[in-house]
Every structure is written in C-alpha cells, then in structure tokens.
Amino acid sequence: MAELDAVVEDGDGAPGGLYDNALFEEGRGHVLVHRPTARPPRRGRVHPVTLPAVELAVATHTGPHDDIDVTYGEVGAWVVANALAVAGPVRETYLVGPRDTADPAAWRTEIGWPVFGVGER
Template sequence: MQQILRTPDPGVRAALVTDHLQRLEDALDRTRAAVVSLRRLLQPDPAPIDVELRAEPARTVAAVEAVVGHDDIATWYAGAMAELEAAVGDAVTGPPGGSYDNALFEQERGHAVVYLPTAAPPRTGRVHPLTLPPAELAVTTHIGEHDGIEVTYGELGTWVVENAMSVAGPVREVYVVGPRDTSDPAAWRTEIGWPVFRVT
C-alpha cells in the first residue's frame, strides 16, 4: 500500500493497484474453496458416492518413489512426474497414477510412489521399473480440483467401513484427467482406490 501511495505516476499506480487487486481476488477464491470443503466435511452431501469394487492385477510400471512429508508431496510429485515423462516419452500406455502409504496421511510422512504405465519401463535417474502388486480396491472418482480431495477420501472411507473390510495397504490414485490434460479444473478426474478384503 505504501508503494502505491509513494508512486507519482498514475499509470504505474494503476498497475500496482490492479496487481494488488488480483492477489486479493486469488486469495478470496482460495478461501471460498476452503470454506466449501469445510462445509462439506461438517454437512456432507447425503447423496451416496458411486463406488466400484475392482480386482487390479499385478503390473509393472515406470516409477519414482520416496519417503516424503505431507507438506512436500505436491512439490515432490511435480518433480517426479516431470522426470517420469522425460524418461518414458511417447511410450506411455495409460494415465499416470500414485500409491500412498497410510503413514503419509496419519503421521504426515510416508512412502509415496508415482508412476507411468509403459510396456518397457526404463531405468534412469530416479526412474525405475516397479511391480505394483495385485489389489482388491473400492474405487470412487474425485471430480475437480485436488484441494477438496480429502472430502472424497472421507466419503470413500465411510463407505468402506460400512460396506467392506478395509485392509492395510497403500491407497492408489489414478489421474484419469488432470492438469497435464486440460487447464479446466472442473474437467479433472482422479480415481481413488481404497484397499479392501472381499469375500464375494
């Protein structure tokens, strides 16, 4: 604000005010999104979520893995995915995905994997072949930005408790449509797979 008041040039002053206004509007948008997420946590939508029980076979992918802190996951993911895309190139055979240990959510630090499916996973830098074990999963789709994904996790966790037997194991995500596919967050689709034990 002091810089705006000290600037004698009206054109520069207008540009500073515009920049400041944009920052305030961006902060307001983030606050509104947080309020919507918190309201959904307090008063969840009564409509049931769509859940599909899936048996995922074992498969080998190109992966980057590390033990990371919860606060560092977004930065780590961006770097790991860029490295994967550079290593795999056009040989990708499906959407990217991730696997995240429960400790990452419960203790704020845990093992994380991001991967790209490819017929011949390379070994270069941090990228290496990794075999994802077979898994029985309860799968739902989170629609839109990732800021509110914890609400979808909560809804899926409730469904698992009420309808299936949860087992220890990492949660899996598949980024069916994401920021690399479209800049429109409303079009993003993230599948969340919760490990379960099925008898039927």
C-alpha cells in the same frame, strides 16, 4: 511426475500414485508415482516396478484437488460400512489432470482404497 514424464517416452495409460497410510495419519510416508509403459526405462530415480494386484473400493473425484479429502472421506465411510480395510497404500489414478487440461473443473482422479470384501456388495 515431471521427472517420470521426461523419462517415459510412450506411456500406455493414465499415470498414478501409491500413497502410504502414514502420509494421511502422520504427515510423512512413502509415495510411488507411476506410469504404465510397455518399455519401462531405468534412469535416475525412475525404474521399473510391478504393482501387486489388489481389491479396491474405488471412487472418482471430479474437479481440483483442493477438496479431494471429501472424496477420500466418502470412500473411507463406505469401506467402514461395507468391507474390511487392509494394510496397503491408497492408489490414485489421474484419469484427467493438469497434463491434459488447464481447467481444474475437468480433472478426474480415481481413488482406490485397498479392501477385503466381507459380504455381498
């Protein structure tokens, strides 16, 4: 994230990340960190990408990331009960984080799990 912040001069929204399912299942996989900007730079490992549109089941984790797995479990349980999980990376959006405040209790991380709705919600 520090490398991205050093290159993106004028972010237009909250930064985030896309995390392959393999990271959770196998402990290894791909990660893409991103930060919206109207003028995407290309320098070093930083390059423009367009994130595909996707339907997500979303929950907001409040506080430090030490127990973010609990929120992931809650989203996963909801997905199993109410939707069909689809292949694709889980998305995190860092609404409030270390760059905003040194108080971990104030952090807010949005977790988005790719789904295909199968019924009324």
